[in-house]
Amino acid sequence: MGPNFSLTQDGGGFSSLQLAVNTIHASQHARVLGVVFSADLSLEKHVTNVSATGFYRLRQLQHIQRTFSTESAMTLVQGPL
Numbered sequence: 001m002g003p004n005f006s007l008t009q010d011g012g013g014f015s016s017l018q019l020a021v022n023t024i025h026a027s028q029h030a031r032v033l034g035v036v037f038s039a040d041l042s043l044e045k046h047v048t049n050v051s052a053t054g055f056y057r058l059r060q061l062q063h064i065q066r067t068f069s070t071e072s073a074m075t076l077v078q079g080p081l
Contacts, residue, residue: 017024028039036046058077065073 015026026039029045030037035043036049037043038045061073061077068076
């Protein structure tokens with residue numbers, strides 16, 4: 001007996017893969033080791049996500065900025081770079 005699988009195709013390509021009782025659906029974006037790739041292999045979604053995360057973290061620092069000295073705040077912001 002051979003493998004039990006089937007592919008479902010839409011107009012632009014494959015939309016799902018059926019392996020026995022499991023179905024794997026196609027996606028426009030995939031995250032691999034923290035990097036988001038689009039179906040067209042562009043990094044636009046990844047750059048958008050990284051920018052949004054950075055701005056979110058900066059906004060969160062505004063809530064606690066008075067508890068740090070200027071030097072400590074600069075070290076905190078520049079540390080992960």
